[in-house]
Amino acid sequence: MNVLPLNKRVQIINLLVEGSSLRAISRITGCSINTVTKLLVDTGKACQKFHDEQVKNVKAKRVQCDEIWSFVYSKQKNVPEGMHGEAGDIWTWTAIDSDTKLIISYYVGNRDYESAHEFMNDVASRVKNHIQLTTDGLKAYLEATEDAFPQGIDFAQLHKVYATVSKEDSRRYSPAACTGAIKKQVIGSPDPKHISTSHVERQNLTMRMHMRRFTRLTNAFSKKVENHCHAIALHFTYYNFCRIHKTLRVTPAMEAGLTNDIMEIEDIVKLTDK
Numbered sequence: 001m002n003v004l005p006l007n008k009r010v011q012i013i014n015l016l017v018e019g020s021s022l023r024a025i026s027r028i029t030g031c032s033i034n035t036v037t038k039l040l041v042d043t044g045k046a047c048q049k050f051h052d053e054q055v056k057n058v059k060a061k062r063v064q065c066d067e068i069w070s071f072v073y074s075k076q077k078n079v080p081e082g083m084h085g086e087a088g089d090i091w092t093w094t095a096i097d098s099d100t101k102l103i104i105s106y107y108v109g110n111r112d113y114e115s116a117h118e119f120m121n122d123v124a125s126r127v128k129n130h131i132q133l134t135t136d137g138l139k140a141y142l143e144a145t146e147d148a149f150p151q152g153i154d155f156a157q158l159h160k161v162y163a164t165v166s167k168e169d170s171r172r173y174s175p176a177a178c179t180g181a182i183k184k185q186v187i188g189s190p191d192p193k194h195i196s197t198s199h200v201e202r203q204n205l206t207m208r209m210h211m212r213r214f215t216r217l218t219n220a221f222s223k224k225v226e227n228h229c230h231a232i233a234l235h236f237t238y239y240n241f242c243r244i245h246k247t248l249r250v251t252p253a254m255e256a257g258l259t260n261d262i263m264e265i266e267d268i269v270k271l272t273d274k
Contacts (some may be wrong), residue, residue, distance in 0.1 A: 004035065006188045009269045012039055013029035014148045016231070017265070019218045036141075037227065044230020047237035054105060055240065055259055057128045062098040064200035065109055067091045068207060072213055072222045077179070085175040086225065092207070092232060093119040096200045101245050102252040103203070103236050108229050118138035120148035134158060134197055147185065155197040156189035156265045212237050237268060 004012075008029060015025045015261045027034040051200040056183035073087035074080065080087065083229045093107040093115065105123045120141070130152065135141045137159035145155050159215035183195045208214040211231055212242070241263035253259045 004031070004039070006269065009039060010099060010266050012036055012268055013043060013234070016040060017242075018208060019210050020224075024031075024233070040227065040234065041230050042272045043268065044227075044233045046274070047268065048229075048233040050232065050271055051102060051240075054253075055102070056126050058097065058102065058104050058126050058256060058258075059099040059129055060099070060102075060104060060127050060131050060256075061129075062132045062134070062194050063104065063123065063127070064098055064197050065093065065095045065096055065119075065133065065141070065202060066197055066200040067136075067138070068091050068204045070113075070221065071140075072225050072228055074169065081192075085148050089151070090106040090222075090225065090228065091115070094207075095119075095123045096201060096203050097252070097256060098196075098199050100188055100195070100252050100255040101203075101248060101257070103240055106232060106236055108232060111140070113140045113144065116144035117147065120144040130154070132194055134190070134195050136160070136185075136197055143259070149187075152188060153187045154190040156190040156192075157184045157186055158195055158197050159184055160184070190194040197223065204219065206239065207232075207235065210239070232270070235269050237263075238265075242268065 008031070012025055012029055012031065015028065020028070022033055022036050025031075027038050029036070035190060069089065069091055069255045071089050073083065075086040091109060091111045093109070094103060096103055104126050107115060107119040107120065109120060110120065116138070132143065132154040134156050135158070137157050141157065145153065159182040160178050161180040161182065163179050164176075183192060208216070213219045213231055222231070239252070241251055241259065242265065243250055244262065245255070248255050251259075251262055254262070
């Protein structure tokens with residue numbers, strides 16, 4: 001079986017994590033789009049396993065959670081007959097350590113109670129100590145958080161208030177303007193000064209900038225759920241272990257004490273060899 005040279009695989013992965021589309025990478029590298037896709041799948045599987053093995057016993061103090069919307073194949077209202085469950089809206093749940101900017105956990109699913117339980121249980125399994133958690137006002141977090149942290153947690157929600165949308169504004173793509181936010185204590189005694197979702201919302205922008213399939217108003221959206229998940233796994237391994245955070249001047253994994261060195265793209269590629 002033909003295997004791409006290491007330098008060619010490194011080039012492809014480098015382009016992927018910087019937000020290039022599959023077809024653009026195919027044109028730049030001279031590899032077929034099937035080859036690029038297969039490398040994404042293999043690397044994504046290896047990155048998911050790497051995250052499970054390395055991101056654990058995290059000594060976080062303040063964690064923020066949010067969900068980011070995307071879609072696979074088509075938007076929910078346009079799902080073809082017979083493709084329900086394989087196409088439509090899809091949500092990526094993320095949990096970030098506010099201090100180290102480490103992505104502790106991520107989960108791809110629906111924006112419902114079942115996904116909330118799966119996601120919060122995974123967050124609880126990766127943190128080592130008592131944390132303060134902040135989420136948006138989604139009701140699914142309430143029961144999920146209480147079940148995932150029976151030992152106790154300081155939990156608050158940030159309910160954002162949006163302006164009334166007129167008929168003319170409703171035709172525009174931009175969402176309604178946020179006019180304020182209400183801090184609501186849910187469990188324990190969260191510090192009001194740290195009830196915020198700013199860091200995890202900024203991470204949503206990073207995801208949209210570094211994953212082409214999250215770019216709005218294009219035809220670069222995911223066509224398969226599996227490939228969507230592989231791209232996300234690759235992104236978070238790159239973000240946690242390779243990308244130097246501008247403020248911290250080290251990678252989030254180094255700041256969190258999970259590693260002492262910066263991981264190179266070549267190291268990610270070599271995960272597939274293992």
